[in-house]
Amino acid sequence: MESTVLKVEDFSAYFGDNQILKNINLDTSSNLVTALMGPSGCGKTTLIRCVNRMHELIPGTKVTGKMYLKNDDIYAMQPIVLRRKIGMVFQKPNPFPMMSIYDNVIAGYKLNGIRLKKDEFDNIVERSLKGSALWEEVKDSLYRKGTFLSGGQQQRLCIARALAMNPEILLLDEPTSALDPKSTSAIEELIVELKKTVTMLLVTHNIAQAARVSDFTAFIYLGELIEFGPTEKMFTVPKDKRTEEYLTGKFG
Amino acid sequence: MKDHTAVRMIKDKAFRVIVILLACFSMLPLLLILYYITRNGIAVINWEFLTQLPRPIGETGGGIFNAVIGTGMLIVLSSILSIPFGITAGIYLSEKSEGKIANIVRLCVVVLQGTPSIVIGIVAYIWVVAPFHSFSALSGGVALSIMMLPVIIKATEETLKLMPYHLKEASLALGVPYYKTILKVILPTGLSGILTGILLSVARITGETAPLLFTAFGNQFMNWNLFKPIDSLPYRIFYYAMSPYPEWHTFAWGASFILVVLVLAFNLIARGVAVKWKVQF
Numbered sequence: 001m002e003s004t005v006l007k008v009e010d011f012s013a014y015f016g017d018n019q020i021l022k023n024i025n026l027d028t029s030s031n032l033v034t035a036l037m038g039p040s041g042c043g044k045t046t047l048i049r050c051v052n053r054m055h056e057l058i059p060g061t062k063v064t065g066k067m068y069l070k071n072d073d074i075y076a077m078q079p080i081v082l083r084r085k086i087g088m089v090f091q092k093p094n095p096f097p098m099m100s101i102y103d104n105v106i107a108g109y110k111l112n113g114i115r116l117k118k119d120e121f122d123n124i125v126e127r128s129l130k131g132s133a134l135w136e137e138v139k140d141s142l143y144r145k146g147t148f149l150s151g152g153q154q155q156r157l158c159i160a161r162a163l164a165m166n167p168e169i170l171l172l173d174e175p176t177s178a179l180d181p182k183s184t185s186a187i188e189e190l191i192v193e194l195k196k197t198v199t200m201l202l203v204t205h206n207i208a209q210a211a212r213v214s215d216f217t218a219f220i221y222l223g224e225l226i227e228f229g230p231t232e233k234m235f236t237v238p239k240d241k242r243t244e245e246y247l248t249g250k251f252g
Numbered sequence: 253m254k255d256h257t258a259v260r261m262i263k264d265k266a267f268r269v270i271v272i273l274l275a276c277f278s279m280l281p282l283l284l285i286l287y288y289i290t291r292n293g294i295a296v297i298n299w300e301f302l303t304q305l306p307r308p309i310g311e312t313g314g315g316i317f318n319a320v321i322g323t324g325m326l327i328v329l330s331s332i333l334s335i336p337f338g339i340t341a342g343i344y345l346s347e348k349s350e351g352k353i354a355n356i357v358r359l360c361v362v363v364l365q366g367t368p369s370i371v372i373g374i375v376a377y378i379w380v381v382a383p384f385h386s387f388s389a390l391s392g393g394v395a396l397s398i399m400m401l402p403v404i405i406k407a408t409e410e411t412l413k414l415m416p417y418h419l420k421e422a423s424l425a426l427g428v429p430y431y432k433t434i435l436k437v438i439l440p441t442g443l444s445g446i447l448t449g450i451l452l453s454v455a456r457i458t459g460e461t462a463p464l465l466f467t468a469f470g471n472q473f474m475n476w477n478l479f480k481p482i483d484s485l486p487y488r489i490f491y492y493a494m495s496p497y498p499e500w501h502t503f504a505w506g507a508s509f510i511l512v513v514l515v516l517a518f519n520l521i522a523r524g525v526a527v528k529w530k531v532q533f
Contacts, residue, residue: 054425084427094418097531098440108426111436147532158422165426 004070005030005169005199006051011065013046013055020046022223023065028169028216033191033200035214035231037207039251043223044203048171051201052086053079070168084108087162087170087198092178093154095146095161102142104157105129108165124164131197132160133190152183156190163198170194172202176209188213207247211235219243286512293509296502302510306472306488312499316507318474319488322389323514325476326468326484327454329393334400335450341401342408342446343434349413365402372398373463381467389475389482392468396460400453407449411442444529448522455518459511461486485511 008026012019020043028034036044049055050063056079067074074082095104103110105125116124125142129135134156138149146157155175162170172191176184191200191213204210210217211231218228219240227234227243238244245251304315341357348354376395381387415438423433439446464470469481470491485507492504 052425054421057421057424080427080429082427083425086425088425090418090421090425092418094416094422096419096422096437096441098443107423108428111423111426111428111432113432145532161422161426 003030004028006201007066007068008047009066009068011047011050011067012063013043013050014062015058016060020223021050024220024225026218026225026228028199028201030199031195031197032215033195033202033213034216034218035202035204035210036218036220037204037210038220039246040205042220044205044220045173047220048173048201048203051169051171052083052088054083054088084112084165085168087159087165087167089155089158089162089170089172089175091174093151093158095149095154095157097145097147099146100143101129101138101146101149101157104146105160105164107161128160128164129157131163131194132156133186133193134160150183152179152186155179155183155187159187159190159194163194167198170198170200172200174203174205177205184209219246221246289505289509289512292502292505293507296506297509301503301506305474308472309497314503316485316488316503316510318471319483319485319507320510321474322468322471322483322487323458323485323511325389325478325482326392326396326464327458329389329478330396330400330457331450331454333393333397334404334453338401338404338450338453339408339439339446341405343412343439345405345409346412347434361402361405364398365406368462369395369399369460370462370465373465373467376463376467384479386479387467387469387481389468389478389480392464392482392484393478395463395467396457399457399460399463400450403453403456404446404449407452408442408446411445411449412438414445415442441531444525444531447529448526451518451522451525455515455522458515458518459486461490485514 004027006026006028008024011021011024011026013021024047026034036047038044046055051067051069051074053074055061055063063075069082069085096107099107102125105128106121108114109116109121109124126135126139129138134153137153138157141148146154149157155178159170159175176187179187188209191202194200195215202210202214214231216229217231217234219226219234219242221242227238227240229239234243235247238247300313301315302320303317304313305318306316307314341361345354345358345361373395376391376398380391380394384391419437419441420433423437424430428437464484464487468484468487470487471481471483475482489504489507489511492500492507495501
């Protein structure tokens with residue numbers, strides 16, 4: 001059963017007087033990966049940050065239009081409530097350096113003061129680390145600091161941390177841009193595996209990555225949504241000339 | 253041509269020797285201080301000296317127990333008073349790098365750091381001693397806490413500014429409120445730097461005499477009451493050294509030895525904390 005998880009309606013974003021996003025309309029369905037691709041500075045990261053309202057950390061931002069997370073108006077919610085429902089993975093792996101692997105996974109509970117029994121936490125940790133394909137590598141060192149892990153492992157730890165909160169959608173902001181090719185392919189395999197259970201919105205500047213892992217692709221250029229559709233279709237028969245030029249490497 | 257090279261080599265060598273010599277020379281004052289204090293002070297250090305109270309003029313023997321306890325109380329008191337304000341102000345400055353208030357606060361911190369300690373003593377006198385009509389441990393603690401403030405604020409600000417921004421993002425993206433992000437993520441990660449700052453500020457105030465002269469005042473008896481005058485190591489050294497009695501002079505050396513060891517210990521612990529608890533990203 002597919003249903004709409006995130007609905008974006010006539011959405012625009014501004015930094016000061018600068019319009020970053022122009023009238024974006026987008027639907028993402030459950031258990032699918034939607035890739036946002038486009039050249040640097042096109043607004044794809046801004047769009048993903050508007051979904052969990054992280055853009056509000058920067059003063060002088062303004063948005064118009066609507067976004068709905070499963071029929072709830074995102075901009076009518078409290079940001080802290082909203083962000084607990086949305087997982088986010090960043091460009092650079094950012095585990096909490098003073099916490100163990102175990103504590104990193106349940107950081108969303110610990111930092112928010114949500115108390116559960118020890119065995120419930122144990123279950124969440126195991127489930128989340130298995131979900132991010134890290135369990136086998138770290139099950140004997142759960143109480144070591146997360147920063148001892150390699151870059152790719154740290155990124156999977158960050159994915160586990162997001163999964164632990166049972167997010168309704170997982171935002172991936174160029175999750176492999178700081179990783180080596182081997183870790184990158186591990187993360188890509190993980191994304192394909194994860195979509196059985198989670199809906200994902202993936203920002204990437206890597207065309208091949210979008211082709212490899214996504215079901216739907218949105219091509220954003222200069223703040224405009226140029227084309228949006230099934231990845232296969234877009235990569236074989238792009239409707240817009242700009243999409244074709246981007247895909248064939250004429251710019252971007 | 254060959255001569256030139258030889259002359260240059262000699263100049264090069266001479267320069268190196270001079271630099272090393274002058275660098276070593278700058279250590280000389282500290283070594284001499286340690287030497288004199290140890291030579292003159294170590295003889296009187298024994299269990300009695302550390303655990304007995306000063307005796308009245310005419311009696312021999314006695315110790316500096318009340319001064320050791322007094323210094324300890326002053327350190328605890330001034331830490332309790334200054335750490336909350338210092339860390340809070342440091343957080344504010346690190347979070348707000350620009351803005352009118354932040355810049356004013358930053359300027360005040362610099363000026364406060366350069367304010368002569370005797371002036372701070374006078375302020376504490378006016379604030380605490382005058383209203384209570386009595387010299388007191390509390391007023392000494394207030395004076396010393398004002399001296400600790402700029403060091404703690406600067407240390408906190410500098411440490412927290414080094415925290416990577418993505419750490420804060422990670423926490424906020426989990427739906428953690430801003431204040432919890434600061435208190436539970438940013439502060440613990442910067443703990444070693446903040447603790448180092450606190451220990452260095454303690455090391456700095458442990459030997460302060462001037463602000464205590466008309467606040468804590470000094471007391472040859474044991475006192476646990478915060479509202480009564482209290483003894484301290486620097487004051488005891490001052491008092492003994494100014495006296496005409498040879499035995500008290502050796503006591504002054506002994507007390508100096510203890511004080512220097514204390515300050516040295518705080519500095520070494522601060523270094524240890526900075527190295528050992530350093531957080532890796």
